[in-house]
Amino acid sequence: MSDDTRTSETLAAIEAATSADAVEAIRIEALGKQGWISQALKTLGGMAPEERQAAAPRIQARREQVAEAIASKKAALESAALERRLASEVVDLTLPAPDAPRGSVHPVSQVMDELAEIFADMGFSAATGPEIEGDWHNFTALNMPESHPARAMHDTFYFPDAAPDGGKMLLRTHTSPVQVRTMMAQGAPLRIIAPGRVYRSDSDATHTPMFHQVEGLVIDRDITLGHLKWTLETFLKAFFERDDIVLRLRPSYFPFTEPSVEVDVGFAIEGGRRVLGGSGDEPGHGWMELLGSGMVNRRVIAMSGLDPDQWQGFAFGVGVDRLAMLKYGMDDLRAFFDGDVRWLKHYGFSFLDQPTLSGGVGARA
Ligand code: PHE
Numbered sequence: 001m002s003d004d005t006r007t008s009e010t011l012a013a014i015e016a017a018t019s020a021d022a023v024e025a026i027r028i029e030a031l032g033k034q035g036w037i038s039q040a041l042k043t044l045g046g047m048a049p050e051e052r053q054a055a056a057p058r059i060q061a062r063r064e065q066v067a068e069a070i071a072s073k074k075a076a077l078e079s080a081a082l083e084r085r086l087a088s089e090v091v092d093l094t095l096p097a098p099d100a101p102r103g104s105v106h107p108v109s110q111v112m113d114e115l116a117e118i119f120a121d122m123g124f125s126a127a128t129g130p131e132i133e134g135d136w137h138n139f140t141a142l143n144m145p146e147s148h149p150a151r152a153m154h155d156t157f158y159f160p161d162a163a164p165d166g167g168k169m170l171l172r173t174h175t176s177p178v179q180v181r182t183m184m185a186q187g188a189p190l191r192i193i194a195p196g197r198v199y200r201s202d203s204d205a206t207h208t209p210m211f212h213q214v215e216g217l218v219i220d221r222d223i224t225l226g227h228l229k230w231t232l233e234t235f236l237k238a239f240f241e242r243d244d245i246v247l248r249l250r251p252s253y254f255p256f257t258e259p260s261v262e263v264d265v266g267f268a269i270e271g272g273r274r275v276l277g278g279s280g281d282e283p284g285h286g287w288m289e290l291l292g293s294g295m296v297n298r299r300v301i302a303m304s305g306l307d308p309d310q311w312q313g314f315a316f317g318v319g320v321d322r323l324a325m326l327k328y329g330m331d332d333l334r335a336f337f338d339g340d341v342r343w344l345k346h347y348g349f350s351f352l353d354q355p356t357l358s359g360g361v362g363a364r365a
Contacts, residue, residue, distance in 0.1 A: 003040065007062050014069045020077050027070050037063050104348025107324040108212055108336060112195045113354070114361040115214050115320070118238045119193045121357055122231065124216070127192040129178035131199070134163030135170055137177035141303045142256040150255050155201040157209075171199035175215035176256060179296070179315055182217065183304035188311045189220040195320060206333055212320035219296065219306070219313035225249075225261070228293055228314035232263060236290075238361065240327060244277040248287055257294025257315060265290045276326065291318035 010030050017023045030037045040059050044052050105113075116126055129137075135146075144150050154173035163169045178194035194215040203209055218227065229249060236245045245265060252262035264287035266280035280287030293316030298308035321333055328347060330336070335343050355361035 110349040111324040117355045124191045127182045127194045133172040135168040141180040175213040180304045216316045223313040246279045258297045260294035
C-alpha cells in the first residue's frame with residue numbers, strides 16, 4: 001500500500017471515529033513511536049541528500065495533516081459530549097435550596113442598628129472615631145489634663161509608640177473623643193451619635209476589658225438640659241417600646257460636661273425580674289443608673305475649635321451592651337464576647353430582622 005493511500009485511509013478512519021479511544025488508537029498507529037509515519041520519518045536518515053530533499057516535505061506534510069485531523073476530531077468529540085450532557089442534565093430551579101447553616105446578628109450589632117434607626121428619625125447622623133486614640137483626644141481635650149484624677153478611673157491599655165501629635169497612644173476608654181473629633185471636622189451645628197468599642201482595664205461579671213458605648217452630641221445655639229431630657233426620654237421609649245419609661249436626672253460630675261447629670265430609669269420587679277417602666281419611687285419599684293450626660297463643658301467646645309459664647313449643647317454616653325442586656329434579658333456580660341455559637345443561636349437576630357421605627361425596633365427573630 002502506498003503511503004498516499006495509507007494517508008487517505010487514516011484520514012477517513014479519523015473522520016469515521018466515534019470515540020476518543022478510537023481516535024487515540026489511530027494516533028498511536030500513525031504517530032506513535034512505532035507508527036508508520038514515525039517510521040517513515042526515521043528512514044529519511046538513511047537516504048541520499050537529493051532523495052531526502054524530495055521525500056522530507058512529503059512525509060512532514062502527511063504528519064501534519066494527520067495530527068491536525070486528530071486534534072480537530074478530538075475537539076469535536078469533546079464538544080459533542082458536552083452538548084449531550086447539557087441536554088440531559090436539567091436544573092430544577094423549583095427544588096428547595098439545601099439547608100445551609102445560617103449565622104445570626106449579634107445582639108450588640110442589633111442594638112446598634114436600633115440606636116441608629118431611632119436617632120436617625122430625630123435627625124442624628126452617625127460618626128465614628130479610631131479605637132486607638134491619642135491621650136489628647138481621649139483625655140486632655142475632654143478637660144482631663146495630665147495628672148487629672150479622673151484619668152485614673154479610666155485605666156486603659158497604652159502603646160509604646162507616640163501618637164501623631166506627640167502624646168501617648170492608648171485604647172480609647174470612652175466614645176467621648178468622637179465629640180472632639182466631630183466638632184473639629186464638621187463645626188457646628190451638629191447632631192450625632194457615635195457607637196463603637198471602648199476599652200478599660202476591668203474584668204468581672206458586669207465589666208469586660210472591651211465593651212461598647214454610644215455617644216450622643218448636639219451642638220447648636222440654644223440647646224438646654226430640657227432638650228437633653230426630651231431626647232433621652234424619646235429614645236428610651238422607642239428603644240424599650242414602652243410609653244411609661246420615667247427618667248430621673250441626678251446631679252453628677254464629669255470633667256467634660258457642666259452641669260453633669262446621671263440619668264436613672266424607673267423599674268418594677270415582676271416575677272423576680274427587673275422590668276423598666278413607671279416611677280422608681282412607687283412601692284416595690286426602684287431606680288437604675290443608666291447613663292451619664294450633661295451640657296458640654298465650655299472648655300471642651302473651645303478646645304474643639306468652636307466659640308463657646310456662640311455654641312452650646314448636650315452630650316451623653318451609654319453602654320450598648322447594658323442596653324442589650326436590659327432589653328433582651330441576658331445577665332452575664334462576659335457571654336457577649338465568648339464566641340459561643342449556642343449563645344448566639346439563642347440571643348442572635350435574623351439578618352432579615354432590620355429594625356424600623358414603623359415595624360418595631362426590637363422584633364425577635
Ligand atoms: N464618657 C463618659 C463615660 O464613659 C460618659 C459620658 C458621655 C458622660 C458624655 C457625659 C457625657 O463614662
